[in-house]
Amino acid sequence: MSTLLISRLERNPVAQFRLWFDEWAATRPPEVNAMVVATVDPQGQPWARTVLLKQFDDNGFVFFTNRESNKGRHLLAGQRAALYFQWLNNSRQVQIHGRVEMTSAAEDDAYFASRPRESQLGAWASQQSRPLAARDTLEDRFAAYDRQYPDTVPRPPYWGGFRVTPERYEFWQAGAHRLHDRFEYTRDGDDWFIQRLNP
Ligand SMILES: Cc1cc2nc3c(=O)[nH]c(=O)nc-3n(C[C@H](O)[C@H](O)[C@H](O)COP(=O)(O)O)c2cc1C
Numbered sequence: 001m002s003t004l005l006i007s008r009l010e011r012n013p014v015a016q017f018r019l020w021f022d023e024w025a026a027t028r029p030p031e032v033n034a035m036v037v038a039t040v041d042p043q044g045q046p047w048a049r050t051v052l053l054k055q056f057d058d059n060g061f062v063f064f065t066n067r068e069s070n071k072g073r074h075l076l077a078g079q080r081a082a083l084y085f086q087w088l089n090n091s092r093q094v095q096i097h098g099r100v101e102m103t104s105a106a107e108d109d110a111y112f113a114s115r116p117r118e119s120q121l122g123a124w125a126s127q128q129s130r131p132l133a134a135r136d137t138l139e140d141r142f143a144a145y146d147r148q149y150p151d152t153v154p155r156p157p158y159w160g161g162f163r164v165t166p167e168r169y170e171f172w173q174a175g176a177h178r179l180h181d182r183f184e185y186t187r188d189g190d191d192w193f194i195q196r197l198n199p
Contacts, residue, residue, distance in 0.1 A: 013169040013185040013192055014058055020092060020171065021056075027089035036084040037063065039074035047074065048084070054111065060163040061096065062103055064111055066128035068158045075100045081164050091174035096166045103161030112155040120153035121145045175199070 010016040025032045033052040040046050047070060055062040061083060066072055075081060083096040112120060125142040132138055145153070169185040180199035185192045 024087040038082040039071050060165040062161050062163050064161045069128035093172045095170040097168040098164040098166040100162050100164050103163050108160035123159045124156050
């Protein structure tokens, strides 16, 4: 029987997340930073896709993408997202709801500059989420940008990060007999209200 106790949870959900993230990383999964980002389009249709979590701390959870992609347009219009972490090696999952804002141009430049040249050129070549007539078109665009930027590749103006500032976390840990442990953190002024939920 699982014995996850409220007294053993960190009061700060980022600290709790870090604890579980480190235990997930210790299982050496193929993509330790993978998370699902769910967005809602203007018609109320939910969408979901995997991205890589690049940073998390008390300021929020950051990932990078093309802001003209489907997810980018949903986030710029709706400013809300859900993040989902499926940590099955540990029989755990974590969900986060939050508000979304763009990262600063300085953060975008710094992260873009740290990427391999091929990824930088790919960011120019791919009109993410738009129809692509043929694979050759993409490869031709990649080659054209490779010639256009023989030295430093500048950051495309539409490429950058989003920061999700959590308003709700849910930590789920499998228990025997389907009696799982679920803990919800919700914002309570500057602090967090923690409660156990039915599984
Ligand atoms: C393991 C994995 C990691 C990914 N990481 C990113 C990422 O960090 N940023 C990104 O824009 N797309 C990433 N993708 C691709 C997205 O899942 C998605 O196909 C793409 O961003 C277009 O999504 P959209 O059309 O819903 O905007 C990743 C996919 C996988 C499977």
